[in-house]
Amino acid sequence: MSDADTATGTLPPEGGFPVADGRATAAEVWRLSRGHRLKLVAVAALGIVSTAVDLIPAVAIGLLVDRVQDGTAGLGTVLTATAVMALSAVLGTAGTALTIVLGTRTYHTILAALRERLVERALTLPQHLVERAGTGDLISRSSDDVTAVADAAPAVIPVLTVTVFTIVVSLGGLTALEWPYAAALAVVLPVYAVALRWYHRAGPQAYRAERAAMSTRAQQILESQRGYETVLGFGLAEQRHRAVLTTSWAVALQSMRARTVQSMLSGRLNLGEFLSLAAVLVVGFVLIERGDSSVGGATTAMLLVLRLLGPLNQLLLVFDTLQSALASLSRMIGVLTVPDASEPTATAVSGTAMAGTAVAGTAVRLTDVTFSYDHGPLVLDDITLDLREHQHVAVVGASGAGKTTLAAVIAGIHPPNTGNVARPGHVAVITQEVHVFAGTVRANLTLAAPGATDRDIRAALDATGAAGLLARLPDGLDTVVGTGGHPLTDAQAQQLALARVLLADPELAVLDEATAEAGSADAQQLDRAVLAVLAGRAGLVIAHRLSQAASCDRIVVMEHGRIIESGTQDELVSAGGVYAGLWAAWVSGR
Numbered sequence: 001m002s003d004a005d006t007a008t009g010t011l012p013p014e015g016g017f018p019v020a021d022g023r024a025t026a027a028e029v030w031r032l033s034r035g036h037r038l039k040l041v042a043v044a045a046l047g048i049v050s051t052a053v054d055l056i057p058a059v060a061i062g063l064l065v066d067r068v069q070d071g072t073a074g075l076g077t078v079l080t081a082t083a084v085m086a087l088s089a090v091l092g093t094a095g096t097a098l099t100i101v102l103g104t105r106t107y108h109t110i111l112a113a114l115r116e117r118l119v120e121r122a123l124t125l126p127q128h129l130v131e132r133a134g135t136g137d138l139i140s141r142s143s144d145d146v147t148a149v150a151d152a153a154p155a156v157i158p159v160l161t162v163t164v165f166t167i168v169v170s171l172g173g174l175t176a177l178e179w180p181y182a183a184a185l186a187v188v189l190p191v192y193a194v195a196l197r198w199y200h201r202a203g204p205q206a207y208r209a210e211r212a213a214m215s216t217r218a219q220q221i222l223e224s225q226r227g228y229e230t231v232l233g234f235g236l237a238e239q240r241h242r243a244v245l246t247t248s249w250a251v252a253l254q255s256m257r258a259r260t261v262q263s264m265l266s267g268r269l270n271l272g273e274f275l276s277l278a279a280v281l282v283v284g285f286v287l288i289e290r291g292d293s294s295v296g297g298a299t300t301a302m303l304l305v306l307r308l309l310g311p312l313n314q315l316l317l318v319f320d321t322l323q324s325a326l327a328s329l330s331r332m333i334g335v336l337t338v339p340d341a342s343e344p345t346a347t348a349v350s351g352t353a354m355a356g357t358a359v360a361g362t363a364v365r366l367t368d369v370t371f372s373y374d375h376g377p378l379v380l381d382d383i384t385l386d387l388r389e390h391q392h393v394a395v396v397g398a399s400g401a402g403k404t405t406l407a408a409v410i411a412g413i414h415p416p417n418t419g420n421v422a423r424p425g426h427v428a429v430i431t432q433e434v435h436v437f438a439g440t441v442r443a444n445l446t447l448a449a450p451g452a453t454d455r456d457i458r459a460a461l462d463a464t465g466a467a468g469l470l471a472r473l474p475d476g477l478d479t480v481v482g483t484g485g486h487p488l489t490d491a492q493a494q495q496l497a498l499a500r501v502l503l504a505d506p507e508l509a510v511l512d513e514a515t516a517e518a519g520s521a522d523a524q525q526l527d528r529a530v531l532a533v534l535a536g537r538a539g540l541v542i543a544h545r546l547s548q549a550a551s552c553d554r555i556v557v558m559e560h561g562r563i564i565e566s567g568t569q570d571e572l573v574s575a576g577g578v579y580a581g582l583w584a585a586w587v588s589g590r
């Protein structure tokens with residue numbers, strides 16, 4: 001599972017994953033666009049040409065007006081102008097449509113690559129960081145935010161493509177006609193710039209606040225669902241209901257703020273439109289009066305400005321969607337910027353965790369390790385423990401003694417507060433909650449060993465006693481299991497998890513399974529499976545049944561976060577201490 005890392009970096013204390021700044025977002029998008037850049041340049045060239053063709057009707061109408069005015073226009077002139085306009089409209093529309101299709105396809109390819117990286121990163125994030133930042137935030141970023149960025153495509157790409165190229169081509173066209181036309185428009189453009197500047201500040205702020213409120217709500221709902229039994233058991237339903245209600249109101253409030261910002265933008269756009277038309281009209285009038293422009297020229301100029309205003313306004317309107325998508329994008333990329341490991345608390349910073357065996361012949365070495373969850377009391381207190389290569393050590397103790405936490409620190413899931421943890425580079429962990437992934441049995445097993453053949457898989461299932469299970473599955477290795485798939489018992493899920501460890505072939509296996517009741521047929525089978533999985537590698541077993549402990553080379557007994565006894569089964573039983581008592585109780589209860 002985890003290759004341990006030396007601790008670096010921290011998350012903001014208030015929780016939540018970081019948000020990437022503009023620079024980091026641009027750098028990641030640039031990195032993701034590698035391999036598509038030539039295609040993007042070709043798409044841009046096609047867009048410019050198509051837009052230029054699209055503006056031919058404005059020029060044709062202007063020429064027609066001049067010919068009508070000087071009395072040289074006949075039916076032929078009108079028909080020719082009409083044919084030119086129809087042809088340019090067809091060619092321009094087809095070219096623009098092709099530009100949009102190609103642009104959208106490239107956008108989605110790049111987005112798919114980003115989503116893949118996000119999921120990859122989310123799966124390898126240190127668990128303590130996910131716990132601190134909140135699973136809801138992570139889920140929101142990999143669902144709501146991905147959807148926001150993907151949904152922006154149909155609205156933003158066509159408008160962005162058309163507008164950017166239309167602005168460039170129209171300004172060129174106006175300058176070619178008479179520079180004062182372009183100058184008049186240029187004088188008005190600052191109105192748009194001011195609107196944009198204002199919106200650039202207010203928009204993302206409003207959208208980030210809206211998305212953050214959505215994340216908090218997702219977290220509240222998730223927690224209420226996960227802790228359903230606790231909520232019912234402690235009569236907390238009303239309190240949880242109020243919490244969800246409060247966070248939902250916060251979402252509604254932030255949404256209203258975001259929509260208000262949107263309306264204010266519309267007002268600023270209307271002002272810009274009025275000023276642009278008025279400026280070009282006045283300039284046209286003056287130029288005609290002075291004989292510097294024909295009526296046809298002024299008509300072309302007005303048509304070019306009108307042609308430009310539509311996309312320009314739309315750009316500013318979808319700028320809204322664009323900003324929202326950018327806010328989501330910066331949240332997605334923020335997850336990629338999370339450092340691999342971070343200190344568990346702000347005050348305890350001296351703990352280190354290293355991959356690689358520090359001492360020859362030793363698989364794991366813990367030296368003076370302490371650990372606490374987020375500023376809480378010490379859960380591991382001065383633990384020093386060695387696991388030799390191929391040695392199997394069982395950890396026993398009462399509930400809450402710190403066994404699972406010790407396993408997590410050894411596996412690298414939690415970095416220690418103080419002390420050192422040295423472990424091999426390849427560690428596999430089975431936690432108490434075994435997850436069956438939605439997919440085929442084969443996919444479930446090859447998750448950690450992509451190169452495994454069907455023969456390897458069958459051998460692993462055989463070794464963990466699951467060959468019988470395989471024979472009963474309707475489609476063998478192709479049977480779909482997990483949510484909505486063929487149901488598996490807890491013990492069967494456990495067997496799959498153990499087979500997965502065998503296939504992954506780690507140097508150290510950390511097993512914290514508590515599925516079967518002591519003495520049951522399942523328990524005996526799982527005990528045998530555990531022995532098969534541990535053969536030939538170092539193993540740490542959190543023994544929930546003492547039969548598991550008895551078959552290990554060494555047993556450590558924990559109490560209140562400390563190791564209070566350590567020895568072989570025979571040594572501990574004859575010592576007559578805590579373990580001897582537990583063993584006597586267990587034997588008589590079998």
Ligand SMILES: Nc1ncnc2c1ncn2[C@@H]1O[C@H](COP(=O)(O)OP(=O)(O)OP(=O)(O)O)[C@@H](O)[C@H]1O
Nearest residue numbers: 131373376379397398399400401402403404405406
């Ligand atoms: N994520 C967490 N956040 C805060 N405290 C925790 C967390 N996980 C465990 N603890 C606390 O740490 C202490 C040790 O818990 P741990 O699960 O390691 O004990 P355990 O011996 O494995 O118990 P069990 O056999 O019931 O699993 C307990 O007091 C527990 O409440």
